[in-house]
Amino acid sequence: MLRRTFLGLLGAAGASVALPRSAAAGSKKFGPHPDTMGVLFDATRCIGCRKCEAACNEVNELPAPDRKFDDLSVLDTERRTDEKTYTVVNKYQGMNGPVYRKAQCNHCLEPACASACFVRAFKKQPNGAVTYDASVCVGCRYCMVACPFSIPAYEYGEPLTPRVMKCTLCAPRLAEGKLPGCVERCPKEALTFGPRDALIEIARARIAAFPGKYVDHIYGEREMGGTSWMYISGEPFSHIGLREDLGTASAPELTAGALAAVPMVVGLWPVLLGGIYAVSRRKDKVANEERVTAVKDALAKAAAEAEKKLHEELSKAETAGRRRIEVEVKKAVEEALSAKDEDAEKSEEEV
Amino acid sequence: MTVETVTAERKSLFTPFNIIAAVILVAGLVVTVMRFTGGLGAVTNLDQNNPWGIWISFDLLCGVALAAGGYTTSAACYIFGLKKYHSGVRPAILTAFLGYALVVFALHYDVGRPWRLPYPIFVQQGTTSLLFEVGLCVFLYLTVLFVEFTPAMFEWLGMKKIRNIVVKGTLALTIMGVILSTLHQSSLGALFSIAPSKLHPLWYSPYLPVFFFVSSICAGMSMVIFEGTLSHKPMHRLMDKEYLDNHDGLILGFGKATSLVLFGYFAIKLIGLAYDNNWHYLTTGWGAWYMVEMLGFVALPSFLYAVGVRDRNIPLIKWAAGLTVLGIVVNRFNVSLVAFNYFLPSSQRYFPSWSEITISLFVVAIGVLAFRFITTRMPIFHEHPDYKDAH
Numbered sequence: 001m002l003r004r005t006f007l008g009l010l011g012a013a014g015a016s017v018a019l020p021r022s023a024a025a026g027s028k029k030f031g032p033h034p035d036t037m038g039v040l041f042d043a044t045r046c047i048g049c050r051k052c053e054a055a056c057n058e059v060n061e062l063p064a065p066d067r068k069f070d071d072l073s074v075l076d077t078e079r080r081t082d083e084k085t086y087t088v089v090n091k092y093q094g095m096n097g098p099v100y101r102k103a104q105c106n107h108c109l110e111p112a113c114a115s116a117c118f119v120r121a122f123k124k125q126p127n128g129a130v131t132y133d134a135s136v137c138v139g140c141r142y143c144m145v146a147c148p149f150s151i152p153a154y155e156y157g158e159p160l161t162p163r164v165m166k167c168t169l170c171a172p173r174l175a176e177g178k179l180p181g182c183v184e185r186c187p188k189e190a191l192t193f194g195p196r197d198a199l200i201e202i203a204r205a206r207i208a209a210f211p212g213k214y215v216d217h218i219y220g221e222r223e224m225g226g227t228s229w230m231y232i233s234g235e236p237f238s239h240i241g242l243r244e245d246l247g248t249a250s251a252p253e254l255t256a257g258a259l260a261a262v263p264m265v266v267g268l269w270p271v272l273l274g275g276i277y278a279v280s281r282r283k284d285k286v287a288n289e290e291r292v293t294a295v296k297d298a299l300a301k302a303a304a305e306a307e308k309k310l311h312e313e314l315s316k317a318e319t320a321g322r323r324r325i326e327v328e329v330k331k332a333v334e335e336a337l338s339a340k341d342e343d344a345e346k347s348e349e350e351v
Numbered sequence: 352m353t354v355e356t357v358t359a360e361r362k363s364l365f366t367p368f369n370i371i372a373a374v375i376l377v378a379g380l381v382v383t384v385m386r387f388t389g390g391l392g393a394v395t396n397l398d399q400n401n402p403w404g405i406w407i408s409f410d411l412l413c414g415v416a417l418a419a420g421g422y423t424t425s426a427a428c429y430i431f432g433l434k435k436y437h438s439g440v441r442p443a444i445l446t447a448f449l450g451y452a453l454v455v456f457a458l459h460y461d462v463g464r465p466w467r468l469p470y471p472i473f474v475q476q477g478t479t480s481l482l483f484e485v486g487l488c489v490f491l492y493l494t495v496l497f498v499e500f501t502p503a504m505f506e507w508l509g510m511k512k513i514r515n516i517v518v519k520g521t522l523a524l525t526i527m528g529v530i531l532s533t534l535h536q537s538s539l540g541a542l543f544s545i546a547p548s549k550l551h552p553l554w555y556s557p558y559l560p561v562f563f564f565v566s567s568i569c570a571g572m573s574m575v576i577f578e579g580t581l582s583h584k585p586m587h588r589l590m591d592k593e594y595l596d597n598h599d600g601l602i603l604g605f606g607k608a609t610s611l612v613l614f615g616y617f618a619i620k621l622i623g624l625a626y627d628n629n630w631h632y633l634t635t636g637w638g639a640w641y642m643v644e645m646l647g648f649v650a651l652p653s654f655l656y657a658v659g660v661r662d663r664n665i666p667l668i669k670w671a672a673g674l675t676v677l678g679i680v681v682n683r684f685n686v687s688l689v690a691f692n693y694f695l696p697s698s699q700r701y702f703p704s705w706s707e708i709t710i711s712l713f714v715v716a717i718g719v720l721a722f723r724f725i726t727t728r729m730p731i732f733h734e735h736p737d738y739k740d741a742h
Contacts, residue, residue: 082399116545118471118483136475139463141402142482146545153399154463156392162463246548255481258541258560262484262534269530273430277522280432 029252031109036128037174038196038228039183040203041102043240044213045190048075048089048100052182052191056087056104059170059181075100078241083153086167087182094235101240102182102191105130105151105167106220107228112251116146121164128196128228129169137164148224148246169228196228203232225250372716379713382706386460394706400692401701409711410457412539412683414450415489416563417676419571420578421447421496422525422532427608429525438594439601441503441731442582443575448496449718449725451489457714481541488535495528506735507728514738537564543686551690553632553641556623559686565616566679572605572612573652573675580669586726591733603660606668609675610656617649637693644685648678 054069056062063084067074075091080103087104107130114122119136122143139162144152155162170180178184183191192202200221207214219237220230223246231242238244386394397404424443428436459465467474472490477483498517505514540563547555556562579598583590590598624630632638652674659667688701726732 080399112545115479116482118477118480118486119467119475120477121475136467136470137464138467138470140461140482141463142480142542144399144402145542145549148546148548150400154402155390156395156397157390158463159386159388159390159393160464162390243548251545252479254547255479255541255545257557258481258538258544259479259484261537261560265533266530269533270526273426273526273529277430277432277526280430284432 030111030114030124033109033124033126033128035126036109036196036228037169037194038107038128038199038230039169039180040192040194040199041229041231042190042192042206043099043101043231043233043235045188046089046100046102047188047190048072048091048098049187050074050089051185051187052102053085053087053089055181055185056167057085059173060086060168062086081105081151081153081166083155083157083163083165085153086165090241092235092240094239099233099235099240101231101233101242103149103151103241104182104229105169106149107167107169108224108250109226109228110224110250110252112146112148112224113143113152115251115255116142118142125171127169127171127174129171129174130166131168131171132164132166134163139164146251148243148251196230199230203230206232222248224248225253372720375709375712375716378709379716382709382713383460385706386710391461391463394704394710396701396704396707398699398701400695400699403687403691404701405688405703405707405711406457406461408684408687409680410461410714411454412687413680414454414457414714415536415539416567416570416679416683417574418447418450418454419532419536419567420575421450421499421571422528423568423571424575425499425525426529427604429522430529433604435597436601436604438591438597438734439575439579442579442726443571444496444499445503445722445725445731446574446578448493448500449721451493451496453714453718454489455493456717457710460710481538481545484538485535485542488531488538492528492531492535495524495531499524499528503725503729503731506730506738511737532567533564536567537561539563540686543691546691549692549694550686551632551637551693552627552629553624553637554686554690556627558619558623558626561619562616562623565612565619566682568612569609569616569675570679572609573672573679576602576605576609576669576672577676580672582722582726582732585723586732589726589732593734594732599665602665602668603663606656606671607660609672610653610660613649613653613656613675617645617653620645620649637690640685640689644678644681648674648681652678 050069050072057065057069065084075089078090079085079088081088087102089100089102092099092101107124107128109124111122111124111130114120114124114130118140119138121133121137123131123133125131139154141154141164143164144150144154152164152166154164170178173180179193180191183193192199194202200218203218203221207216207218213234214232215234215236217237218230218232219242220227225248231237233240236244382394391397395404395406420443424436424440427433428440455468458468462468468486471477471480471483471486498520502514502517505511505517537560540559540561543550543555544557544559579602583598633642652671655667655671655674658664659671692700730738
């Protein structure tokens with residue numbers, strides 16, 4: 001006993017050391033858990049007695065229903081899971097009379113709710129259960145948007161402490177070594193609990209043994225990346241309220257592209273935007289420089305022209321001045337000469 | 352403040368605007384009490400199949416898209432070097448800051464335990480979630496917008512030194528703003544990429560994040576034009592010459608840009624349609640509604656913008672802006688409500704309750720009042736005399 005405790009501690013220590021690494025390696029994945037457990041539902045066996053609903057209500061200590069569990073007229077209207085009901089059985093019209101199908105959380109291998117939750121309130125446990133931790137839940141209800149099976153329900157009546165409610169695969173009972181409540185109570189063995197791989201084997205064997213009785217498909221083997229809860233049926237699955245257009249891509253795969261783009265934007269945008277800024281700055285600078293040079297050139301040209309003009313004017317003025325002096329001198333000389341001539345004429349007359 | 356403005360404000364206390372705002376505020380407070388005593392069930396029409404209503408579609412998705420004017424205008428001015436839009440930056444930043452603050456405020460009504468809103472960032476990080484991405488970016492961007500807004504506040508308070516320090520970081524803040532906006536605008540679209548089975552194929556696309564980002568650019572620029580038009584008359588006395596002189600230029604420039612981006616958006620929407628080969632849905636009823644959105648709210652405003660810019664027809668551009676804003680609302684409602692859960696019978700579909708509409712109006716009213724309070728006091732539509740030509 002002591003030795004086992006010690007080994008257990010050792011294992012726990014090892015796991016906790018290994019955890020960050022494995023979490024980092026597959027930061028977008030929640031599985032795979034090779035030893036995941038699951039439940040196989042066989043629609044050809046279910047008789048719609050609602051005993052599983054009653055058991056679920058008891059073991060999960062949920063509030064009493066409006067109508068008792070042995071009231072089968074409830075089956076006349078299609079229901080879904082809600083904040084007081086983790087599982088419901090619905091009645092569908094089959095080819096040979098009524099067919100029943102139980103609905104509850106399918107405990108996806110790669111859960112959409114866990115992928116969508118921004119506080120990691122949902123966890124895919126190694127035993128297969130997808131569990132919810134109300135102590136961190138903000139109540140944004142994105143899990144309800146994300147779930148392809150429309151399973152999680154919300155306590156709309158709670159003003160300040162609403163929780164998201166859904167099947168836990170009876171994780172607390174599994175930990176005690178017990179079966180899920182519904183599986184234990186089913187009187188027709190329509191529910192089989194076991195390792196998921198083994199359940200697929202069982203389902204294949206049943207389909208092979210009664211080829212006319214079953215549709216050759218295990219619903220949940222691959223839908224949305226595979227689920228822990230799987231279904232086999234004699235009716236096409238879309239006739240018993242299971243959508244056949246979900247595809248095989250898991251929720252993390254659907255959002256992987258958008259998430260992968262984030263670090264690229266963070267890395268590239270500063271370069272791109274900084275580049276645009278630098279180019280626009282440089283263009284402004286070049287334009288400015290060109291303007292300054294152009295202005296300088298124009299100024300220089302204008303100055304040169306002005307100087308030339310001034311020079312010309314000056315030289316013109318000089319010539320004009322010189323000419324004027326010359327004229328004046330000439331005039332003076334002519335006057336002087338004419339005065340002399342007159343004097344001479346006068347003296348001639350006098351003589 | 353001069354005596355004149357004081358009397359003007361006193362006179363305006365019983366205007367129709369103030370009376371309507373007061374009625375909305377009182378009704379909003381009543382619903383607030385109901386919400387936090389009776390829970391979401393008491394005031395909303397939300398149910399197990401319809402977890403998100405108009406508080407997400409309008410207050411969050413439309414609120415964030417229409418607040419995109421902050422990053423588009425500041426990027427145009429500070430990164431693309433279009434300095435002539437400078438006078439439009441402050442009103443746009445203020446609108447964006449108030450828009451985001453109100454988005455966060457409105458979320459307090461919608462989420463179950465609002466005091467845990469910091470949990471995804473500070474307690475336990477769900478990094479696989481696109482909502483984590485949105486939350487982190489909105490938180491950071493709200494901080495960036497607040498810092499970008501503070502110079503106006505510091506000028507008002509006369510705190511020169513710290514104002515000058517913040518202004519020095521303008522370029523870095525603008526780049527951060529564009530990065531964060533790119534991320535969360537697109538992530539809001541990517542939120543729905545996890546639910547291909549619930550969203551009608553005409554609206555679901557692997558390109559949802561790109562569609563949301565590109566349309567947010569149109570929304571932001573149109574909102575700048577639209578909001579400028581709305582505030583032009585009541586705020587005219589606060590607008591300085593620079594703002595008024597550049598206003599028509601800004602409308603023409605943004606009109607031209609939005610026309611082009613809308614055209615590109617129309618093209619990538621068609622590419623998305625072709626990529627998933629969804630043409631055959633166009634002949635269904637959903638296809639008719641899809642074409643109303645694409646032709647009436649994308650192609651038509653793109654065309655009207657182009658004609659308005661060519662003819663320098665400012666009123667036509669303003670109409671195109673209003674149509675684009677309405678188109679963004681139509682698109683966000685289509686993705687998150689109308690085409691979401693399209694397969695459910697009509698009896699299980701969601702329609703908002705009066706209380707939900709009241710809270711949405713309440714949030715808008717608070718935004719308008721805060722905008723008026725700030726623009727009448729701080730240098731938003733005009734430059735502070737001490738800092739003229741300081742940019």
